[in-house]
Amino acid sequence: MPRTVDVADLVNRAREGQPRAVARLISLVEDASPQLAEVARVLAPFTGRAQVIGLTGSPGVGKSTSTSALVSAYRAQGKRVGVLAVDPSSPFSGGALLGDRVRMQEHATDPGVFIRSMATRGHLGGLAWATPQALRVLDAAGFDVVLIETVGVGQSEVEVVSLADSTLVLLAPGMGDGIQAAKAGILEVADVFVVNKADRDGADATVRDLKYMISLGRREIPGPLWRPSIVRTVASKREGLDEVVGAIAEHHSWMVEHGELEQRRTHRASTEVEAIALGQLRSRLGDLHGGVALEQLAKRVAAGELDPYAAAGELVDGLRSDA
Amino acid sequence: MPRTVDVADLVNRAREGQPRAVARLISLVEDASPQLAEVARVLAPFTGRAQVIGLTGSPGVGKSTSTSALVSAYRAQGKRVGVLAVDPSSPFSGGALLGDRVRMQEHATDPGVFIRSMATRGHLGGLAWATPQALRVLDAAGFDVVLIETVGVGQSEVEVVSLADSTLVLLAPGMGDGIQAAKAGILEVADVFVVNKADRDGADATVRDLKYMISLGRREIPGPLWRPSIVRTVASKREGLDEVVGAIAEHHSWMVEHGELEQRRTHRASTEVEAIALGQLRSRLGDLHGGVALEQLAKRVAAGELDPYAAAGELVDGLRSDA
Numbered sequence: 097m098p099r100t101v102d103v104a105d106l107v108n109r110a111r112e113g114q115p116r117a118v119a120r121l122i123s124l125v126e127d128a129s130p131q132l133a134e135v136a137r138v139l140a141p142f143t144g145r146a147q148v149i150g151l152t153g154s155p156g157v158g159k160s161t162s163t164s165a166l167v168s169a170y171r172a173q174g175k176r177v178g179v180l181a182v183d184p185s186s187p188f189s190g191g192a193l194l195g196d197r198v199r200m201q202e203h204a205t206d207p208g209v210f211i212r213s214m215a216t217r218g219h220l221g222g223l224a225w226a227t228p229q230a231l232r233v234l235d236a237a238g239f240d241v242v243l244i245e246t247v248g249v250g251q252s253e254v255e256v257v258s259l260a261d262s263t264l265v266l267l268a269p270g271m272g273d274g275i276q277a278a279k280a281g282i283l284e285v286a287d288v289f290v291v292n293k294a295d296r297d298g299a300d301a302t303v304r305d306l307k308y309m310i311s312l313g314r315r316e317i318p319g320p321l322w323r324p325s326i327v328r329t330v331a332s333k334r335e336g337l338d339e340v341v342g343a344i345a346e347h348h349s350w351m352v353e354h355g356e357l358e359q360r361r362t363h364r365a366s367t368e369v370e371a372i373a374l375g376q377l378r379s380r381l382g383d384l385h386g387g388v389a390l391e392q393l394a395k396r397v398a399a400g401e402l403d404p405y406a407a408a409g410e411l412v413d414g415l416r417s418d419a
Numbered sequence: 420m421p422r423t424v425d426v427a428d429l430v431n432r433a434r435e436g437q438p439r440a441v442a443r444l445i446s447l448v449e450d451a452s453p454q455l456a457e458v459a460r461v462l463a464p465f466t467g468r469a470q471v472i473g474l475t476g477s478p479g480v481g482k483s484t485s486t487s488a489l490v491s492a493y494r495a496q497g498k499r500v501g502v503l504a505v506d507p508s509s510p511f512s513g514g515a516l517l518g519d520r521v522r523m524q525e526h527a528t529d530p531g532v533f534i535r536s537m538a539t540r541g542h543l544g545g546l547a548w549a550t551p552q553a554l555r556v557l558d559a560a561g562f563d564v565v566l567i568e569t570v571g572v573g574q575s576e577v578e579v580v581s582l583a584d585s586t587l588v589l590l591a592p593g594m595g596d597g598i599q600a601a602k603a604g605i606l607e608v609a610d611v612f613v614v615n616k617a618d619r620d621g622a623d624a625t626v627r628d629l630k631y632m633i634s635l636g637r638r639e640i641p642g643p644l645w646r647p648s649i650v651r652t653v654a655s656k657r658e659g660l661d662e663v664v665g666a667i668a669e670h671h672s673w674m675v676e677h678g679e680l681e682q683r684r685t686h687r688a689s690t691e692v693e694a695i696a697l698g699q700l701r702s703r704l705g706d707l708h709g710g711v712a713l714e715q716l717a718k719r720v721a722a723g724e725l726d727p728y729a730a731a732g733e734l735v736d737g738l739r740s741d742a
């Protein structure tokens with residue numbers, strides 16, 4: 097039996113700026129501690145203040161370097177910055193590999209910066225579930241800005257960046273970005289495009305391709321429309337980061353003005369609540385009839401005696417009559 | 420309102436080998452047709468016969484070429500082969516991009532081969548949900564072998580390949596495979612490692628790394644143990660494919676002998692039934708109180724008035740009292 101934690105005390109210490117308390121709280125939510133609901137309850141009144149920024153892009157575009165440079169830019173404004181580095185490609189490892197994180201070490205001794213790597217727990221919805229909880233911890237602990245960095249742009253990544261108020265999509269010249277971008281649907285999630293390594297050949301072409309794609313994408317989206325901005329950076333030389341911060345601020349103002357910020361945050365909360373509710377329901381499905389209902393149905397389905405929809409119907413009915 | 424389809428007739432025609440009937444049935448399940456449950460019911464008695472092979476690996480290892488060569492190898496044995504090419508990196512596009520599929524065109528006129536590209540529908544669990552349904556169609560239509568090919572090895576990909584009886588993981592020399600493999604947890608899902616482009620420098624090193632990793636991995640897995648085999652291929656020259664087919668057959672025999680095949684197929688059915696049940700429950704959650712319950716709760720969570728666990732509890736209680 098795990099030791100019971102004094103959650104209120106832990107939250108107090110996290111809010112006083114103790115990094116170990118912050119880390120401990122994130123571990124509690126990541127490990128699905130039995131005190132999870134208590135943690136969420138104590139944190140709730142302190143949440144809703146942080147500005148949440150998602151940052152994604154293919155391997156090799158300079159994500160870690162850009163994240164680190166962006167952290168510096170916000171620190172220069174006196175803001176406290178939390179970073180959640182999410183790695184959906186590690187389905188089995190208990191903790192994310194720190195590989196690229198060494199580039200973030202310049203911030204390791206800065207008490208105004210907190211960096212955490214997160215790996216998925218190997219189950220469907222692992223990231224969709226744990227990341228908002230960790231975000232909630234950093235928000236309540238008083239970080240002004242939380243950056244959620246994630247590798248690549250796939251299904252899980254899109255889910256992760258959709259937690260953000262503003263999403264940055266990083267590209268680099270000469271990586272076949274145009275096609276990649278269209279393929280991964282990042283047009284739909286990007287609020288700001290950052291063309292990194294902009295001192296290289298092909299940067300102009302990348303910007304041109306993006307402008308063209310943005311012009312195509314505009315027609316299909318209903319409601320008030322944010323036209324994604326495009327910023328050029330050379331993150332390794334710290335060039336262009338103020339412009340990135342400016343573009344994010346501009347997007348933020350636009351969202352506030354159009355009621356979009358509230359809408360995004362409601363959507364984020366809605367996703368979170370739904371994921372928790374479905375997790376509870378899944379665990380009840382697993383518990384039905386002493387935990388054997390699902391397996392017995394699955395055996396009949398595997399044998400071709402029952403179809404999966406009929407089996408699912410039986411399972412859901414069992415849940416209702418069990419209520 | 421969509422046209423109602425004569426499902427029994429469609430299934431009959433699919434079983435007679437009409438590719439258009441097969442394609443139509445897959446479209447019905449992919450598009451979540453209202454007749455989905457009916458399709459599943461009519462298909463059920465004909466399922467459970469196909470040998471299901473998963474095939475995955477990073478971009479550039481030669482997945483499409485290998486799939487195509489493997490299709491030829493099975494065709495040479497007189498087997499009918501279905502291919503589901505799953506692309507989890509396309510969260511928004513309505514259909515998967517056919518890019519690499521051009522390499523499969525050699526089979527386009529062979530009535531014993533059916534190839535289908537599938538993209539996720541942009542929602543969590545999209546692939547976990549649609550792929551088994553499509554697999555069920557090909558199984559019932561009498562394909563002896565179904566190959567599920569998927570790009571990369573991330574969370575979604577692992578879920579997809581976990582549908583297979585046997586999983587092939589493709590590697591190529593000189594791509595930092597050792598580290599990549601450890602990172603992505605593919606040791607745990609691979610039944611057969613295929614080192615493609617084995618005529619290149621570094622193939623020996625890749626095989627050595629794999630052997631070392633397999634020796635490390637052995638200790639942690641309980642129950643009867645399959646030690647993943649390693650096969651070298653040069654798929655572009657059609658070299659080594661018979662050995663791949665042999666390794667798959669050996670794994671298949673091993674599974675039958677150890678009761679593992681039944682267990683994997685029960686697990687597959689269990690995942691499928693659970694996904695369908697959760698989909699039904701999610702849709703009921705969304706419908707609560709005329710569809711506004713979740714949004715109202717989410718607004719309170721976003722405002723910090725309520726924590727997400729308490730909100731999820733209210734939602735689940737609402738579902739039960741609604742029963």
